[in-house]
Amino acid sequence: MNHIAIKMLMGDRGKYLGIVMGLTFASLIMTQQPAIFLGLMSRSYSFISDVGLPDIWVMDEKVQFVDDIKPLQDTELYRVRGVSGVEWAMPMYKGLLKARLADGTFQTCNVVGLDDATLIGGPPVMLEGRLEDLRRSDGVIVDIDGARDKLGKPSPMSGGKPIALKVGDSLELNDRRAIVVGIAKVTRTFQSQPVVYTTYSRAKNYAPKERKLLSFVLVKAKPGQDLAELTRRIRATTGLAAYTREEFMSLTYEYFMRNTGIPINFGISVLLGFIVGAAIAGQTFYNFTLENLRQFGVLKAMGTSNWTLLRMILLQAVLVGTIGYGLGVGLTALFGYSMRHTILAFKFPWQLLLFSGAGVSLICVFAALISILKVIRLEPAIVFKG
Amino acid sequence: MNPSSLAVHCQNVVKIYDTGDQKVTALNGVNLDIALGELMMLVGPSGCGKTTLISVIAGILDQDSGYCEVFGEDLLNMSNQHKLNFRARNIGFxxxxxxxxxxLSAAENVSVPLIINGMKRNDAERKAVAVLEQVGLGARATALPSELSGGQQQRVAIARALIHSPRLIVCDEPTSALDHETGHNVMTLLKDVALHNDRALVIVTHDARIFDFADRIAEMDDGHIVEVKGVGVQASPASTSKACTPVAAKP
Structure with a gap:
């Protein structure tokens, strides 16, 4: 009877397309919106995930997320180095500084100061120049997105795209000269500000004079050292907060989840997509079944069992669900691919496929269920009614 | 009548529809026997219970009381599964x-009863083409119903009703949507192809033009069988009232 179910479904092209479109829309919204949400949220901790080498991040105990800088005294670095189980500990400066651009405007940049000797905490991928070039006088490394866009030189044509910063170009950071010695690829941050890497000592020169300027201490554990134990020991010894990389990412992620309206906004979009998709697909599928009620009645009169009819309706629901889901997910993937070079945040993990798959399945089960009830209650004697 | 020669034996069958506000008695103690090899027509005004009676006989509606036996089987006391199997094997609609x-194409439509009875799709469709040839539609086996005329569609429906060789064929107004000539052809086909000594045909109709084909005509009114007449007998005025077409005399 399966082929009959499929033919019944596809025989009514308009209804069939309506159901598939409804499910495609629901699936699209249920994957695209969370993918943007996940992309945005992953940007909240992208700075941490880009710094691969250290095991533990040490900071002021009041820090709530990665951009919530509460500076430490430089002497804290030595206290951390004194904790047993620490292989090495390096300073890192992170702060927002204003860069003066060639046209006289200002752009806030995320300036990162790396340990002068080891340059630990540098960008993950160098596109031009080398990390060691930071040791050159006034040297800075700029991220490619910032270099192309926000830090770019004004176009000679009015309204034209900015001219990307190149190695050798200069800019002013807090009235101090900085020479671009490299271009790096970094993961975009939540605020999408340009990231400028320099040495720790030079960053302190760029930053406004303050008594404390050390943002983080990056720690590498000795081989075989239990990280949880070491973070406990650092906390106990120094009175500072110490997190493993994953813990710090999670702390940052949860701060944004709790303290911004982003999850609610995206949650509403996803919920609306689900409701609208369920309404369109459910209603169309139900109407489709209603219009075919006489046909189901004929099959029932001829001896088809409720179980077989139920299987037929489920097959129809699974078929439209699979096609709608495939189209929706495909469109989402296409959307993500076409936006890959833009500022748009987009992350499409396999778990999201499961999530939207579950959502579409739920819609199909709901649509099939209301239709099945109608068919099961159907009196086959309906076939004799005019 | 010898019980073994009966296709249908109904005794004091009552069916009441409860619409909530009121109760409508559709069958009010119907007694009817249909013999094997017989073509029985049910006539009567609209709402007299003809359709309810064939629904009970076909096993798609349960009576409230009374007894209805089809080929010796009491439909009311059958399990649902047994009744489904019984309908699938023995009843053509x-x-x-x-x-x-x-x-579905004509052949696919005709093959449905065989598929319900468990035959493989390819075999069923092959047999369907053969049956369509019997009803003169072999060349239109792949046509969709929308591509067929009314008469052709009814012939496809007859092929569908016959393909699994059911012993009882139940027809509801089989000719009312057809012109005179096509209706005549359809009835000839039904009588020639469907009716054998081990089968029976029950036809509900208002169409006086086909009364000639009946072996007996049962007139119904107000949930009763008013009269059962043999061939060549003038119908009573009861069957001609209300929406019913007057019953013509046999030639």
């Missing part, structure tokens, strides 16, 4: 509105 599945 022909409807006024044809009730073909619009998305």
């Amino acid at each position: 022909v409807f006024q509105a044809f009730n073909l599945l619009p998305a």
